[in-house]
Amino acid sequence: MRSDGRAYDQARPVNITTNYNKHAEGSVLIEVGDTKVICTATVEERVPPFMKGQGKGWVTAEYSMLPRATSVRNQREAAKGKLGGRTMEIQRLIGRALRSVVDLEALGERSITLDCDVIQADGGTRTTSITGSFVALAIAVDKLCRERNLNRFPITDFLGSVSVGVIQGKAHLDLNYEEDSKAKVDMNVVMTGGGQFVEVQGTGEEAPFSRQELDELLLLAESGIQGMIRMQEQALGPIAERIKGASHAASRR
């Protein structure tokens, strides 16, 4: 039994509040245990310079933690005058993961920026950001489709993410901060609704890991992500049906 009473293969409670922000085209407050992230999707009718004139859209992400999201206060990156390596790594990951389920041609020459702001952190902030920002993205895309009469729905599948890790020789699902600190292997996995991998990032800084451990972690991650995607479906309601339809259509192309 884990310190918070969960079984080793049990994720923390997930809560997704949609339309949390009155200005954004799509937004959620996602809570996974005590980790809380506000995700907003901003649609802009322009693309970055390197994408211009290709008739395709772009999806990107930014990630930040409030200074006191953590148990010790962190200095703001704005005050330091630069983004840290961890922040850059995470926001590149979120953007890359989301793009894997977006049909950039169907989106048209516009961009969507997902802002993931962690207002309270307790482990798994990057995976929670991915799971939450997918929902904000879907809401914004749905709104866009209706307003702009896009030819086809540009989201091709669901996308969820969890962390898994090895603690005292045993694979655990969805680590909280305390568990994360003592895990010898730490892995973040992103998968589609169709059960394909989008990102597998496993790190054994404390100690390398065997192929068997890797396999156990991947299985656990798969089941955890399926749970996340069920929560997304529930939060999205009718929009979830549109995604399923688009996914079905995409798989036949």
Add this chain to the structure above:
Amino acid sequence: MRSDGRAYDQARPVNITTNYNKHAEGSVLIEVGDTKVICTATVEERVPPFMKGQGKGWVTAEYSMLPRATSVRNQREAAKGKLGGRTMEIQRLIGRALRSVVDLEALGERSITLDCDVIQADGGTRTTSITGSFVALAIAVDKLCRERNLNRFPITDFLGSVSVGVIQGKAHLDLNYEEDSKAKVDMNVVMTGGGQFVEVQGTGEEAPFSRQELDELLLLAESGIQGMIRMQEQALGPIAERIKGASHAASRR
């Protein structure tokens, strides 16, 4: 009648949720109409270099808006690599205002940082930050007093703030964003529970203003701030009594 149905001398509804963050020594979510700010107070057992060795504490503030707190997305200051002038001006104001009601000697050689993060903006973010961060500060100071047995309670009075402005020749209390955009005079006022001024910042960029207009604005601000302070008292419960006691003691010294 104003666009949201208020009378010219009526403030928006105020809601203060205390202990909104599990890590911070003091925290609130303050909502004034659609303006929402998370304020956290972090206590650290050190002071900035220029305060060292004086046996006195320090109180400072940082202010930021989430990129999509506003109707158009703003680039993050962390991404730009520097704080803008508006941000610096606001965080200097918040810190200065709070210090006016803190007995830095009673606080002892430690510092308290108030982080004000605007998660949704609709006018008055700086005044809302001051009103909210006072409550977070009081909670943190109360906790500190109990844990460290401070000689006296280091908060000497309540502190509230509102904005006022002249729209179409008439003074209005607590402007929302739409009103703020069309006001010809804009004034932010900070006052103590005892009815003294801490900051008066009036600006007539669009058009200069007369002494009579100034007097009307100050009266309106005074009544608005009294309302804010009543909400603070309610949110603070028994801690409010400690502030009143300290204020009473301070006025007799």
Add this chain to the structure above:
Amino acid sequence: MRSDGRAYDQARPVNITTNYNKHAEGSVLIEVGDTKVICTATVEERVPPFMKGQGKGWVTAEYSMLPRATSVRNQREAAKGKLGGRTMEIQRLIGRALRSVVDLEALGERSITLDCDVIQADGGTRTTSITGSFVALAIAVDKLCRERNLNRFPITDFLGSVSVGVIQGKAHLDLNYEEDSKAKVDMNVVMTGGGQFVEVQGTGEEAPFSRQELDELLLLAESGIQGMIRMQEQALGPIAERIKGASHAASRR
């Protein structure tokens, strides 16, 4: 009696040397006591991006102190790699104040930058910068009017500024550095030649202040600013007449 022999309601001697710089379209060296500021006005036939295509001009300001303008040397902001909060606050104030008396439509789609460089500081550098840069601006605008045949003179009124403060319970006009350091309330006021307020910025960091103190400070500021404007008129000679004419015309529109 004050340390430099002045009465509490007496400003320091003011000296304005016009055309101090051979390159700038307008320039002054302004001395208020031992505070000395070089103000230059640069006219450029373009506006910042956010003003483009509106047929209106822009007026902005930059402020800096030479490293040894003060009794202890300050590190250059260029060496630090960023502008401090105080600098940003001051240059925003100067620009905003000047714009309040400029008819941006009459100016046409061009911009004027006022550079205020403090070569020696002894209190009141921001108010002295405003008073001095108004004169540099007027000289540049007058030259522009003659060269470009503008339809109407784009300066609508005089603009002066002083600091006032409460020292030992008594309101004082035009604080020098030593007085500024011991004032419990510090206020900067900007007014037009017509006696209207443009900026009122009062701060009681050390101790809050009463409504009565505020009223006394405002009265003192008003008389001090009238004196500043008389010095401007004298320095500007015939240009002063053009401003009066434009002010008269504006008040009739």
Add this chain to the structure above:
Amino acid sequence: MRSDGRAYDQARPVNITTNYNKHAEGSVLIEVGDTKVICTATVEERVPPFMKGQGKGWVTAEYSMLPRATSVRNQREAAKGKLGGRTMEIQRLIGRALRSVVDLEALGERSITLDCDVIQADGGTRTTSITGSFVALAIAVDKLCRERNLNRFPITDFLGSVSVGVIQGKAHLDLNYEEDSKAKVDMNVVMTGGGQFVEVQGTGEEAPFSRQELDELLLLAESGIQGMIRMQEQALGPIAERIKGASHAASRR
């Protein structure tokens, strides 16, 4: 057959020139095909602040490309004034990977910095940097052991890295730049001499990948890394024996 004539499971030729730099404690020029990286190891008798007083050492890495390492010139990060996200991600990866095979306690309170400077790039620069910097590190550690009489050899195993990817549905080993550009899945793997995983980073930005594809990639990576480690052994000569001894001792603890 691949464009350069290799079989799908064949790595490019590897050449490791040791002691390439006369100043560094350890150094190599590593060439994997046309990818060329200079790796130097610098030993310093101090640790970063967060490691002080723990009696343990630290290993870290920095990564950079010469501007014309690539077919189009890249602007220097020194000229831009900041490190890009890709650079930060890579140097964090290199440092983390190397630390997994260093016994930081045996190293003692000193730090080793691995500088990986890509002088010519043709795909796989991060994996080549890991493989090369391991050799530079081993040379520096060996020198340190002899000069400082360390109790035990602080490197606990070999460490190699390769990239693998899926091109046209088939797993390929050691992608060059041209192949990397058209791979739909891209994976970097780091393994120890003992065949354990240290890092697995698989990305399917273009298209998600199945569990079966993942398994094929991991197998291919394993065989490629074994080849890399044989080249390291050859380059290190007698030092390779010391690593094997330390690895054997470590596995018995």
Add this chain to the structure above:
Amino acid sequence: MRSDGRAYDQARPVNITTNYNKHAEGSVLIEVGDTKVICTATVEERVPPFMKGQGKGWVTAEYSMLPRATSVRNQREAAKGKLGGRTMEIQRLIGRALRSVVDLEALGERSITLDCDVIQADGGTRTTSITGSFVALAIAVDKLCRERNLNRFPITDFLGSVSVGVIQGKAHLDLNYEEDSKAKVDMNVVMTGGGQFVEVQGTGEEAPFSRQELDELLLLAESGIQGMIRMQEQALGPIAERIKGASHAASRR
């Protein structure tokens, strides 16, 4: 005859106003034709980290131009967030030149910073800064000697500087901006009162120059610098005698 009526071997009028700043330990306003530079010397009882514990002092310089010192306004380096290459080059030159005539041991473990702020530029700002800052330095050192009873006077010789250049095949002394723009060779020379070279920096970007041209330029520079040093002597009055005494003593050591 030159455009301003001078002979080819004639410098512009030089004017040195000492004690121009009431705060600095030493200060001048130096005018060479229309080039005007404020030089202040700041004495601090500490040295930079790389000089600590050697019992020796340090002399360094910073250089800046007001934005409108030039005929077209330059953006502030503080606003750009970094010093340009030209500024760095000039301030390194000024510091290096001054150190060549300072006995750092006699100065003791303290540092002197020369701030050279160009308030109006018309060619020769770097050489004027050197000539002027020598005087500010001498005043500060003299004051220091008297206050701290230094064993010997730490300035070992006079130091002056001029620019020379080849225009239409003929060597010219002390170029103004217009001449500088059309010179094919441009040379800055720094010499001591004893007639030795401290810096010779000749540049033929437009066209290379012959040995004969170099010789002519050096002769012209020598005579120009002697004139500068006579102006320094006059400005320094009795302090000049102390320098001569120290120079005499140094030459006998």
Add this chain to the structure above:
Amino acid sequence: MRSDGRAYDQARPVNITTNYNKHAEGSVLIEVGDTKVICTATVEERVPPFMKGQGKGWVTAEYSMLPRATSVRNQREAAKGKLGGRTMEIQRLIGRALRSVVDLEALGERSITLDCDVIQADGGTRTTSITGSFVALAIAVDKLCRERNLNRFPITDFLGSVSVGVIQGKAHLDLNYEEDSKAKVDMNVVMTGGGQFVEVQGTGEEAPFSRQELDELLLLAESGIQGMIRMQEQALGPIAERIKGASHAASRR
């Protein structure tokens, strides 16, 4: 005899490896003793903003040292977030020197960037960079001429550079690092194949120098540079003939 056995007027062995980089239009590895620099020339079909529309080209340079090029590791300028003064000074020098032998009109509206990356330093890195980058430039220009059918060869002469210095009263040619550290006078000279000076930069920070010392240094530099240019001719082969032809043609214009 010098520590490495050379005569005072003898340069170190020079080795120039052309086409060291497969991507760049021109490239060399130049070794002067233990100083090793990679120079690459990048041709781009655009010019910087200040050169636009003049029908002329531009040549510029960047300079950097690998962190461990030196005996003590230097922090990367990319990590510091800014270029140091020494780097800026050197890259300005290299660009200026190269431009003196390039016919920018013949080059046409395109730019060539020379990247000089010091991979091992032992004195004379800036002069070695100039000598090496001239060769890289010539290779790139030759390629450009052939591909674009330029009207005339845009390099008008050879260009070489050496350092000279005074050690224990005697002029020495081509100082290594150890010698450089003890030289009282340090001079870098750049000359053309025709024996004209392009840059003369002599510095006597430790002690000023006489006219006679200057003359000796210049003579020594001249002979050293002739040797450098012979090595360039040898490395360039047939391209050397084209430069001689262009030089001959230029001297007749």
